[in-house]
Amino acid sequence: MNLGLYIHIPFCRKKCFYCDFPSSVVSEAVYADYVNALCREIAIRQKNMPEAVLDTVFIGGGTPTVLSAGQLASILGCLQAHFLFTNQTEITIEANPGTVNREKLAVLKAAGVNRISFGVQSFSGDILRQIGRIHSGAEAVEAIMNAREAGISNINIDLMYGLPAQHITDIMDSIQKAIELGVRHMSVYGLQIEEATPFARLESQGLLQLPSEEEEAAMYEFVTRFLPEQGYQRYEISNYAVQDAKCCHNLKYWHYQPYLGLGAAAHSFFDGRRTANTADIKKYINALQGQNAVLPVGFAEKLDRETAMAEFMFLALRTTEGCAWQAFYDYFHMDFFIKYKEIIETFSQKKLLEVTATGIRLTSLGMQYGNTVFSSFLPD
Ligand code: SF4
Structure with a gap:
């Protein structure tokens, strides 16, 4: 039975001002315990479904690439030691441009990664500072070029519009830069103000200067018109790809196919049930420790x-x-x-x-x- 597998790495170097994803900034000392716990979960999950063949793997976060090259290679090695793969399994990793270098990318490629998704958001240094990213536009360019040099040519970048101080020329320039860099896939999202984020606080105090509705609508119009004109087919509300570069893993979600989610806060959909692991990183690690390791499931529901x-x-x-x-x-x-x-x-x-x-x-x-x-x- 073919299956998609998602692995959640719930760590970031710094929280971006708009982000409400399940990720936190913790001491690097926690990473090793987390990787060990993940490897135990991989072993238990595989035992529960020995017939599973992974045709997509997606390592997301958080920022998976805050882990060392060795830690990431050991997660992938552990997966390959336990699960069966097809000879074309899509293996994606999400990366923050501020957390990869040539060596790490080469290790990822050698460990089987064949698709990389960079959280770029914009190539403008001013905008990146305004939204609390840890990298510059130049570092994003360098990361994309390094990934290709390492042999990972199937590259996505995430971009955002509707950001503070952003003008339509920024999103135009960022998309043009991405096309020049030859990225094969773009995910382009409008900013949403999520509860309990620094942006939500600033907004409630009237201190967040966002583009007007008309400016944001013009950005949306540009993105949805220009990308298809340039050969990037829109195949989902926010996703555009050149031929054959659609994300097979994400298509599973939209096509209602089963997937397993491993790691703290990861969700699974299997056999008509949705389950989620506990989002508490300590509880996740503790549950998987010792002889009596148990799956750290925090939520389960059979869908009516x-x-x-x-x-x-x-x-x-x-x-x-x-x-x-x-x-x-x-x-x-x-x-x-x-x-x-x-x-x-x-x-x-x-x-x-x-x-x-x-x-x-x-x-x-x-x-x-x-x-x-x-x-x-x-x-x-
Ligand atoms: S790097 Fe990604 S997951 Fe981490 S805080 Fe920023 S947007 Fe959120």
Whole structure:
């Protein structure tokens, strides 16, 4: 059985001002204990599903590359010692440009990494300082060039728009730079102000100077028009790739396929159940210590059929292909045109959804207001 596997590394050098991801700044002394715990979890999980073959692996965070080259190689070695892989398994690692050098990238390549995703956000030093990143634009350029030199040519960069002090020329320049650098995939996100972040505090005090709605809309319009013109196909609301460079791991999430999540705070979806490991790093390490090691699961739920059908719909609708009638029917033995007749009619009239030869998809307007459509599928 083919499976995607996600590994969470919950550490960062410094928290960015907008970030609410499960990651924290801890003493480097904790890293070794965490890597040991991860290797124990890998062994236990594999024993529970000996038939699993990993066709995608995604090491995310946090900042996985705060770990040393040796620690990252030992996680990958441990995975390969326990699980079966295909001969084309996509192995992605997320990296912060301020935490990689040529040597580390060469070790990652030798350990099997064949895709790298850099959190760049912008190539402008001013903007990077405003959002609390630890790297400069020049360091991001250097990291991308070093990755390619190390033999990892399948490169994604994350970029952001709607940032404090950002003008449309910044996002234009950043995208142009990424194209010149030959990156094959771009994930471009609008800034969201998340609770309990420094940006949320500044906003509540009226101290966060964000672009106007019109400026932000112009940035969105530029991104969604310019990238496809340059050969980067938009295949999900925020994701663009040149041919054959779509992220196979992320496609599993949107195609409602099973995946395992290992590490503190990691989520799994398997056999109609969603589970999550404890987000508490100490508890995670302690649970996996000693003879009586146990899986550090902090949350588990069996999805009821209504919720599962809703999730299937709105995850598939994130992609530009949309939701295929046949795929939904194969999974639930149900016709979604009947099940969701009213929703489909309502949003088709509003020009947010359209019927295709294979099912339904968001229109380009719908891509902008996806959340309104998605929430309508959820049971009351
Ligand atoms: S590096 Fe990434 S995970 Fe870490 S604080 Fe910044 S945005 Fe969040």
